Amino acid sequence: MKGKVRDAVISLIEQEREGEQIDHTLLKNAVDMFVEIGKEYYENDFESFMLKETSTYYSRKAANWILDDSCPDYMLKAEECLNREKNSSLAYLHASSEPKLLEKVRHELLSVYATQLLEKEPCHALFKDDKVVHLSRMCRLFSMIPRGLDAVSSTFKQHVAxxxxxxxxxxxxxxxxxxxxxxxxxxxxxxxxxxxxxxxxxxxxxxxxxxxxxxxxxxxxxxxxxxxxxxxxxxxxxxxxxxxxxxxxxxxxxxxxxxxxxxxxxxxxxxxxxxxxxxxxxxxxxxxxxxxxxxxxxxxxxxxxxxxxxxxxxxxxxxxxxx
The missing domain is CATH 1.20.1310.10 (Cullin Repeats)
Known part of the structure; x- marks a missing residue:
């Protein structure tokens, strides 16, 4: 039974990620059953599977976006995804899941493709054209990953020089x-x-x-x-x-x-x-x-x-x- 409930919940979460409307109350009640059984059961029987599926989902999405989108467009999608996941975690997941969930999303969308994003559309082009909104978003997102700002600041230095x-x-x-x-x-x-x-x-x-x-x-x-x-x-x-x-x-x-x-x-x-x-x-x-x-x-x-x-x-x- 717990396997069927878990799969159903993960399926609903993916449907919401694809833009479908879902019943948050139903989802929260289902997730709360795992929590009420015990924190250890929640983490082992639901959360670990949910996080694995999250990584798979965003790995697939990022692989397509990096090919089709400009750096600013990709960054906009990444920020929207992070905001949506944060709101979703507050709506129906246990509070302890939020940092783990967001770390998975940041890794797949940003850490994996950091170098490619900067090479795809060099920062100096954004500086040159004063694309301040895109630059602010890039800084905001790259600051979320380990040493993420190093490459951006290096390009900034080269541009100013x-x-x-x-x-x-x-x-x-x-x-x-x-x-x-x-x-x-x-x-x-x-x-x-x-x-x-x-x-x-x-x-x-x-x-x-x-x-x-x-x-x-x-x-x-x-x-x-x-x-x-x-x-x-x-x-x-x-x-x-x-x-x-x-x-x-x-x-x-x-x-x-x-x-x-x-x-x-x-x-x-x-x-x-x-x-x-x-x-x-x-x-x-x-x-x-x-x-x-x-x-x-x-x-x-x-x-x-x-x-x-x-x-x-x-x-x-x-x-x-x-x-």
């Missing part, structure tokens, strides 16, 4: 004003930091990937000029008097904050310090500094980023200038 190298090339091709590279790099950093915080649930692996990507192109230089020098010149232009152009205090502080974030990716920070001290000296000597508060604020940011030793001489210069 490629865009950074493009900025370098564009700056090199420009007739003048190489410092535009710094502003473009800040914009790029803002864009993908927002991706991580909003779309990628602030996962550490993506922060690491972003850091690695920026280190790749921020240490190459632009037409023979180091990014350290370009960054120091960029900060100098922000901090010195610029005629009628007077950005708001908030804009200046925000821009300098972002510039210091770029400094974190430059390996030769001493070179930046040398250029920055030279330009600071000129601002102070020729009374070209637009705002003493901004000068001190910048030094505070640099100290937080690089340590006391990094700014000690600069702070001495600013203090002496006051007198």
């Amino acid at each position: 490629t865009e950074g190298k493009t900025l370098v090339k564009q700056a090199e091709d420009a007739a003048s004003n190489k410092e535009v590279f710094v502003r473009k790099a800040i914009e790029l950093h803002d864009k993908y930091l927002a991706y991580i915080n909003v779309r990628f649930n602030n996962h550490t692996v993506f922060h690491k990937a972003l850091k690695n990507a920026f280190e790749i192109f921020c240490n190459k230089g632009v037409a023979g000029i180091s990014v350290a020098e370009l960054l120091a010149t960029f900060c100098d232009n922000i901090l010195k008097k610029n005629g009628s152009e007077k950005p708001s205090d908030e804009t200046v502080k925000d821009t300098l904050e972002k510039a210091v974030k770029l400094l974190a990716y430059i390996s030769d920070k001493d070179l930046f310090a040398a250029f920055y001290r030279e330009k600071l000296a000129r601002r102070l000597l020729y009374d070209m500094s637009a705002n003493d508060e901004h000068e001190r604020s910048m030094l505070t940011k640099l100290k937080q980023q690089c340590g006391n030793w990094f700014t000690s001489k600069m702070e001495g210069m600013v203090s002496m200038h006051k007198y």
